[in-house]
Amino acid sequence: MFLNHISTQNIKGDAFGGLTAAVVALPMALAFGVAATGGDPGPGLWGAVIIGLVAAFFGGTPTLISEPTGPMTVVFATVFLSFTSQASSAEELKTGMAMAFTVVILAGLFQILFGVFRLGRYVTQMPYTVISGFMSGIGAILVILQLPAFLGQQVEGGVKGTLMRIPYLITHVDQPELILGLITVSILWFTPAAIKRFCPPQLLALVIGTLLSLYLPALAAADLARIPEFKASLPGFNVPNFSSDQLGLMFVDGAVLGMLGCIDALLTSVVADSLTRTEHNSNKELVGQGLANITSGLFGGLPGAGATMGTVVNIQAGGRSALSGIIRAVILMVVILAAAPLASTIPLAVLAGIALKVGIDIIDWDFLQRAHHLSLKAALITYGVIALTVLVDLIAAVGIGVFVANVLTIDRMSALQSKRVKTISTADDDVELSDEEQELIDKAAGRVLLFQLAGPMIFGVAKAISREHNAIGDCESVVFDLHEVSHLGVTASLALENAIKEAIEVGRTVHLVLLPGATRKRLEKLKLLQQLPEECITSDRCEALRRAVSALN
Known part of the structure; x- marks a missing residue:
């Protein structure tokens, strides 16, 4: 009215x-x-x-x-x-x-x-x-x-x-x-x-x-x-x-x-x-x-x-x-x-x-x-x-x-969200993993790295993604876990794309844990998913770790 x-x-x-x-x-x-x-x-x-x-x-x-x-x-x-x-x-x-x-x-x-x-x-x-x-x-x-x-x-x-x-x-x-x-x-x-x-x-x-x-x-x-x-x-x-x-x-x-x-x-x-x-x-x-x-x-x-x-x-x-x-x-x-x-x-x-x-x-x-x-x-x-x-x-x-x-707010939020960008190579890290996931990581003995992101990934988190990626040591396979990412900003998605491409270029096998939704659509628009074999993309983290460990020589 x-x-x-x-x-x-x-x-x-x-x-x-x-x-x-x-x-x-x-x-x-x-x-x-x-x-x-x-x-x-x-x-x-x-x-x-x-x-x-x-x-x-x-x-x-x-x-x-x-x-x-x-x-x-x-x-x-x-x-x-x-x-x-x-x-x-x-x-x-x-x-x-x-x-x-x-x-x-x-x-x-x-x-x-x-x-x-x-x-x-x-x-x-x-x-x-x-x-x-x-x-x-x-x-x-x-x-x-x-x-x-x-x-x-x-x-x-x-x-x-x-x-x-x-x-x-x-x-x-x-x-x-x-x-x-x-x-x-x-x-x-x-x-x-x-x-x-x-x-x-x-x-x-x-x-x-x-x-x-x-x-x-x-x-x-x-x-x-x-x-x-x-x-x-x-x-x-x-x-x-x-x-x-x-x-x-x-x-x-x-x-x-x-x-x-x-x-x-x-x-x-x-x-x-x-x-x-x-x-x-x-x-x-x-x-x-x-x-x-x-x-x-x-x-x-x-x-x-x-x-x-x-x-x-x-x-x-x-x-x-x-x-x-x-x-x-x-x-x-x-x-x-x-x-x-x-x-x-x-x-x-x-x-x-x-x-x-x-x-x-x-x-x-x-x-x-x-x-x-x-x-x-x-x-x-x-x-x-x-x-x-x-x-x-x-x-x-x-x-x-x-x-x-x-x-100041963005800086504070970026600092908080940066703590949710983690690279995990052993089961001793402060991350909740199932018994099978812990067993798989222990079995890999550092040759498989779990790269975990969670929550909203705003542009201020891009630096943390790059920093964690640069700190990656010798490993043969990287599992990028994005299933808990609620929002993936453009800047953060480009930093993630760079990390995945560099891992592929140095000969590492890349596995992606991804749920249907806005994050998947963002990566599809970047044409990033087309660069990975279909079997390397899954919605189950345990399954991704299982495939990564089974592919080790």
């Missing part, structure tokens, strides 16, 4: 879940909109409405709440800055913004492709060290980007610019702004659990922070930076802009944003499954997320994905079908249209405090505290990915992290 699971059997629960999720979404959407664009909350608010509505209709996880998230906001903020920072006129700024939102559309297209080609189950199959480092790096970026507004200064220069300006920011702190930011973070951190059940701390912090800024004399008298006024009308259509000289960068940014959105959404879908004891449709979810981001980009909204906080709140409040996500989007839209004028009273320091707390929560503190105890290599990969994410580039961080993690 093309639509998500929309049911009317749980209207009360879905309505309450949608209402609660909308309350949680409002302050987050405001904060993310301001953080991503440098002051305009509109893209965050309408992104929360559009993405939530479209993903609820066409996604594959009934209880998933989709909206702009911290990781997606960080990446889009980088994209937005790269296309608008050099604008010298209003027209150039408009063009840059159109290109940035076109990247959101491209991200949605990539997500649809991932879903259509059924790549959903592969998207999250990255090493946890890389995912943890990447997400922690994104959390650190979100924290860094909030520091200027949190300290009462202008936001400029992105992450690297902010890091360079830290000494200046510390020495030029605006005390009223800092106090307001600290109050906001304190409310988020220390709100009692009993109150959280009735009112999300984000909304509480938004309301209290704004009221204090208006009515507390010490703060009301200060010249606090607030959200610029924005129109309460429905968003206009954003015409996609594909600049020829920036097209390559736009596609790369779109791919990165799309991949991050896939990971973010599917990880949240797994959380939803664990809470509801259901199973989501990964590929359908990716298509729904892609359609949502395309629509959001077309109307100038932020990109988004499945939001863990909103999803958990929705489920705990009673939401069980996609109807809750639809209700949430409708409620949020009504609130935006009705209360938009009030938004201009919200101080930027309050929104910076909310976003800063989100960034702190994104950082994987639990794993970072234990990584060096689990494995020094894992810790180096995680911290390396964090450093690359913050200081260099998101793509470089993921690419280098995955490459290094895979190389």
Whole structure:
């Protein structure tokens, strides 16, 4: 079915879940909109409405709440800055913004492709060290980007610019702004659990922070930076802009944003499954997320994905079908249209405090505290990915992290599998042999060698095959036992072919123990079996040893 699971059997629960999720979404959407664009909350608010509505209709996880998230906001903020920072006129700024939102559309297209080609189950199959480092790096970026507004200064220069300006920011702190930011973070951190059940701390912090800024004399008298006024009308259509000289960068940014959105959404879908004891449709979810981001980009909204906080709140409040996500989007839209004028009273320091707390929560503190105890290599990969994410580039961080993690994994797997490549010339070796097999090897007195391989033979095992083959001493016959090989890679099969050919060239008789299946088909494609007499190929190791020993002079 093309639509998500929309049911009317749980209207009360879905309505309450949608209402609660909308309350949680409002302050987050405001904060993310301001953080991503440098002051305009509109893209965050309408992104929360559009993405939530479209993903609820066409996604594959009934209880998933989709909206702009911290990781997606960080990446889009980088994209937005790269296309608008050099604008010298209003027209150039408009063009840059159109290109940035076109990247959101491209991200949605990539997500649809991932879903259509059924790549959903592969998207999250990255090493946890890389995912943890990447997400922690994104959390650190979100924290860094909030520091200027949190300290009462202008936001400029992105992450690297902010890091360079830290000494200046510390020495030029605006005390009223800092106090307001600290109050906001304190409310988020220390709100009692009993109150959280009735009112999300984000909304509480938004309301209290704004009221204090208006009515507390010490703060009301200060010249606090607030959200610029924005129109309460429905968003206009954003015409996609594909600049020829920036097209390559736009596609790369779109791919990165799309991949991050896939990971973010599917990880949240797994959380939803664990809470509801259901199973989501990964590929359908990716298509729904892609359609949502395309629509959001077309109307100038932020990109988004499945939001863990909103999803958990929705489920705990009673939401069980996609109807809750639809209700949430409708409620949020009504609130935006009705209360938009009030938004201009919200101080930027309050929104910076909310976003800063989100960034702190994104950082994987639990794993970072234990990584060096689990494995020094894992810790180096995680911290390396964090450093690359913050200081260099998101793509470089993921690419280098995955490459290094895979190389280390392959090296470890190769070392383990190499132990299963053995040459046996006596029955004293640590190999399970039947009584008859032991008797046959003893009878051969070193003139028959059993060359045993077992398990998956990946390309890293080729060196072990060559090493064991080169160590073969004087013998007249070699039995290559492959009946326990579950996978024979191309590189390993070529190393095996070389060992067999060299044995034949020096005059040794070669016997092959081989079962029907993928390994036999691989050797048939190499045309290796045609080089051996039919009687030298069998599926029984004992029979192969029997023939080898009986052929001795």
